[in-house]
Amino acid sequence: MKSTKVVINAHEISIILGLSIRQAQRYRRQILAELGKKHHQAVTYEEFSVYSGIPLEVVLKACFGATCTKL
Template sequence: MNNTKLVINANEISIILGVSLRQAQRHRRQILNELGKKNHQVVTYEEFSEYSGIPLEVVLKACLGR
């Protein structure tokens, strides 16, 4: 079984976008609202990639080093 992390957190969003942690939390909340998810649910790398317009490969490389 492959133990690969599938979700992105606010710390990673702040690094990728170059914004403060608070701004990254707002971005995460906006993604959740657009997807119709609740605050306790997670955002996947694919969902963040689609929302931000950043290619998935770039997001994965920044977060996972792949």
């Protein structure tokens, strides 16, 4: 079975949104607060997509390249 990465990190957020890494970390913390998660928990691609309003397919393409369609 092939393992697939399902969580987004601040570096990927900075690339997608065109933010500095520090602003991306802040944005990730805002998502965690909105979802009621603690600071050590992860943000999934789906959660990021819903929060940012960017379609999931666009997020996955930006993170994995043109070969990925959906998880």
